[in-house]
Amino acid sequence: xxxxxxxxxxxxxxxxxxxxxxxxxxxxxxxxxxxxxxxxxxxxxxxxxxxxxxxxxxxxxxxxxxxxxxxxxxxxxxxxxxxxxxxxxxxxxxxxxxxxxxxxxxxxxxxxxxxxxxxxxxxxxxxxxxxxxxxxxxxxxxxxxxxxxxxxxxxxxxxxxxxxxxxxxxxxxxxxxxxxxxxxxxxxxxxxxxxxxxxxxxxxxxxxxxxxxxxxxxxxxxxxxxxxxxxxxxxxxxxxxxxxxxxxxxxxxxxxxxxxxxxxxxxxxxxxxxxxxxxxxxxxxxxxxxxxxxxxxxxxxxxxxxxxxxxxxxxxxxxxxxxxxxxxxxxxxxxxxxxxxxxxxxxxxxxxxxxxxxxxxxxxxxxxxxxxxxxxxxxxxxxxxxxxxxxxxxxxxxxxxxxxxxxxxxxxxxxxxxxxxxxx
Amino acid sequence: xxxxxxxxxxxxxxxxxxxxxxxxxxxxxxxxxxxxxxxxxxxxxxxxxxxxxxxxxxxxxxxxxxxxxxxxxxxxxxxxxxxxxxxxxxxxxxxxxxxxxxxxxxxxxxxxxxxxxxxxxxxxxxxxxxxxxxxxxxxxxxxxxxxxxxxxxxxxxxxxxxxxxxxxxxxxxxxxxxxxxxxxxxxxxxxxxxxxxxxxxxxxxxxxxxxxxxxxxxxxxxxxxxxxxxxxxxxxxxxxx
Ligand SMILES: Nc1ncnc2c1ncn2[C@@H]1O[C@H](COP(=O)(O)OP(=O)(O)OP(=O)(O)O)[C@@H](O)[C@H]1O
Ligand SMILES: [Mg+2]
Numbered sequence: 001x002x003x004x005x006x007x008x009x010x011x012x013x014x015x016x017x018x019x020x021x022x023x024x025x026x027x028x029x030x031x032x033x034x035x036x037x038x039x040x041x042x043x044x045x046x047x048x049x050x051x052x053x054x055x056x057x058x059x060x061x062x063x064x065x066x067x068x069x070x071x072x073x074x075x076x077x078x079x080x081x082x083x084x085x086x087x088x089x090x091x092x093x094x095x096x097x098x099x100x101x102x103x104x105x106x107x108x109x110x111x112x113x114x115x116x117x118x119x120x121x122x123x124x125x126x127x128x129x130x131x132x133x134x135x136x137x138x139x140x141x142x143x144x145x146x147x148x149x150x151x152x153x154x155x156x157x158x159x160x161x162x163x164x165x166x167x168x169x170x171x172x173x174x175x176x177x178x179x180x181x182x183x184x185x186x187x188x189x190x191x192x193x194x195x196x197x198x199x200x201x202x203x204x205x206x207x208x209x210x211x212x213x214x215x216x217x218x219x220x221x222x223x224x225x226x227x228x229x230x231x232x233x234x235x236x237x238x239x240x241x242x243x244x245x246x247x248x249x250x251x252x253x254x255x256x257x258x259x260x261x262x263x264x265x266x267x268x269x270x271x272x273x274x275x276x277x278x279x280x281x282x283x284x285x286x287x288x289x290x291x292x293x294x295x296x297x298x299x300x301x302x303x304x305x306x307x308x309x310x311x312x313x314x315x316x317x318x319x320x321x322x323x324x325x326x327x328x329x330x331x332x333x334x335x336x337x338x339x340x341x342x343x344x345x346x347x348x349x350x351x352x353x354x355x356x357x358x359x360x361x362x363x364x365x366x367x368x369x370x371x372x373x374x375x376x377x378x379x380x381x382x383x384x385x386x387x388x389x390x391x392x393x394x395x396x397x398x399x400x401x402x403x404x405x406x407x408x409x410x411x412x413x414x415x416x417x418x419x420x421x422x423x424x
Numbered sequence: 425x426x427x428x429x430x431x432x433x434x435x436x437x438x439x440x441x442x443x444x445x446x447x448x449x450x451x452x453x454x455x456x457x458x459x460x461x462x463x464x465x466x467x468x469x470x471x472x473x474x475x476x477x478x479x480x481x482x483x484x485x486x487x488x489x490x491x492x493x494x495x496x497x498x499x500x501x502x503x504x505x506x507x508x509x510x511x512x513x514x515x516x517x518x519x520x521x522x523x524x525x526x527x528x529x530x531x532x533x534x535x536x537x538x539x540x541x542x543x544x545x546x547x548x549x550x551x552x553x554x555x556x557x558x559x560x561x562x563x564x565x566x567x568x569x570x571x572x573x574x575x576x577x578x579x580x581x582x583x584x585x586x587x588x589x590x591x592x593x594x595x596x597x598x599x600x601x602x603x604x605x606x607x608x609x610x611x612x613x614x615x616x617x618x619x620x621x622x623x624x625x626x627x628x629x630x631x632x633x634x635x636x637x638x639x640x641x642x643x644x645x646x647x648x649x650x651x652x653x654x655x656x657x658x659x660x661x662x663x664x665x
Contacts (some may be wrong), residue, residue: 071616322507326507
């Protein structure tokens with residue numbers, strides 16, 4: 001019987017072609033959009049984790065209250081001791097120290113007078129220790145447009161849009177003005193070792209990156225760190241483990257009422273990340289739901305139209321001794337067959353398109369000029385194992401549902417009535 | 425020929441609801457059919473021929489009275505039981521052939537067997553035999569659209585006969601055919617009637633068909649007007665093509 005149905009589907013283009021195209025299209029879109037959103041969210045989460053939030057972050061309680069202001073006067077002191085403790089207590093993570101700072105940057109002309117001045121945000125990270133994981137984490141090798149990664153004190157990187165705006169080249173010098181830990185005025189001269197482009201408007205508009213030892217000197221923060229970030233060794237944020245570690249760590253300081261006592265927070269607890277994570281996790285379900293709804297309606301109608309054309313066939317089959325219930329069942333089998341064929345085709349198309357966008361990416365830089373979210377401007381899809389099966393859910397389900405709904409019209413007719421449709 | 429009674433129709437009335445009023449298509453019909461009959465229901469349009477065939481075929485139910493087909497009371501059968509009755513015991517032939525256009529001749533004939541339990545080899549043998557009866561074994565792989573009207577109707581005879589039913593119900597089988605083809609298909613059926621002792625019941629206007637009938641039941645306004653035995657009906661051998 002299945003063979004009979006299959007022959008029917010293959011021979012009757014008008015029965016199968018439209019539904020297969022609809023299913024394939026819907027499935028391809030499901031796969032592509034899933035890959036796209038997984039890619040965008042995944043890249044955004046990864047970028048935020050690398051630059052800002054870490055997978056886990058330790059700050060002083062006072063700093064944590066106001067961390068967007070980067071209040072370095074409230075930084076953790078004796079950060080090395082704390083990092084060593086974190087490393088031994090939680091060995092599955094890489095723990096790194098950072099100082100985030102804001103300041104003013106001043107470019108002199110030949111005579112040493114101010115040529116241009118602008119606000120800047122800064123990252124002080126470990127660049128000099130051989131084998132520092134931060135260089136990869138910031139993708140510095142891949143992002144550098146000109147010059148090199150700083151290797152000695154007094155060198156820094158600046159971002160590309162900023163460099164263009166202030167007409168700065170590798171080798172130029174500038175002065176960074178900031179605030180010391182005690183609230184005093186701080187300044188230090190740097191040489192531009194290289195120009196980097198991270199591919200996120202927020203970053204590229206105006207950022208400098210320098211070694212943490214230099215910035216400690218500049219801001220009078222010897223031994224201190226604004227933030228200590230922890231990264232899971234496999235590079236992937238794991239909310240459940242993060243929660244366990246956070247609770248375990250914070251537990252140890254419950255009795256300590258000092259506002260400078262350290263406090264750990266998760267990636268999820270930081271600006272907007274909870275939504276990203278939740279959407280990213282719910283994505284599959286949302287996509288499947290939307291496409292099941294939309295495609296079912298289309299396929300239901302296609303099934304109704306197709307069914308009308310086939311009353312003749314159903315009448316004959318009734319006369320030949322097929323039960324109405326069985327005819328209805330075969331419609332559902334047909335739905336399964338057509339849904340599967342369409343899903344295979346759609347998944348292949350969707351994966352091909354996703355793969356293309358994964359390799360090439362789509363530059364959305366112009367649209368993100370004003371963006372305040374840290375998102376990569378080149379949006380890339382990401383093919384996850386889910387992409388291989390996610391399309392089948394709406395593809396097969398909506399086709400079966402469409403046929404099941406359309407078939408009700410047949411089911412409800414009396415045998416005599418169905419048979420009468422035969423008489424021309 | 426001594427043949428047992430296989431269909432008994434008792435006080436059968438069929439009414440259709442037409443808005444406010446009821447329309448009576450069959451009134452108090454009493455009939456019996458024996459195995460091996462070659463009988464026609466004849467009468468003007470609207471006299472109830474198709475309605476009676478559909479009730480015998482268990483596609484429709486009597487309003488009053490009963491039709492007992494091979495010992496089954498049609499009005500008491502479940503959907504499943506009436507499907508089984510049609511599947512194993514009754515073949516249908518239609519005026520418009522009603523072949524499934526997307527399938528080959530072979531597939532069309534085979535379909536009736538798919539609902540029964542046969543091996544592929546059995547089905548293959550039975551289908552080819554049925555196509556042989558109607559002289560279309562060489563067209564097994566053709567599509568209905570590639571056949572003439574007469575050939576289509578012969579395929580539908582093969583489809584009705586392949587499961588060797590006790591009863592074949594043929595509603596105006598010659599209405600769409602020319603004279604030569606009409607004679608041909610009726611002769612084919614008469615031959616099968618003789619060889620397999622299959623009961624044929626026709627609904628027809630066609631004089632050509634009537635010549636072959638052993639019994640003619642005249643219907644008018646849903647009533648039996650006359651029920652005549654035809655002692656000298658033609659057999660397949662009386663006519664040359
Ligand atoms: N579903 C129905 N609802 C209402 N009336 C019906 C229905 N089916 C048949 N009838 C009526 O019952 C009467 C008998 O119909 P039937 O189809 O049995 O006639 P027939 O003898 O086969 O005619 P024809 O030679 O034109 O095929 C007709 O008047 C028809 O209009
Ligand atoms: Mg009729």
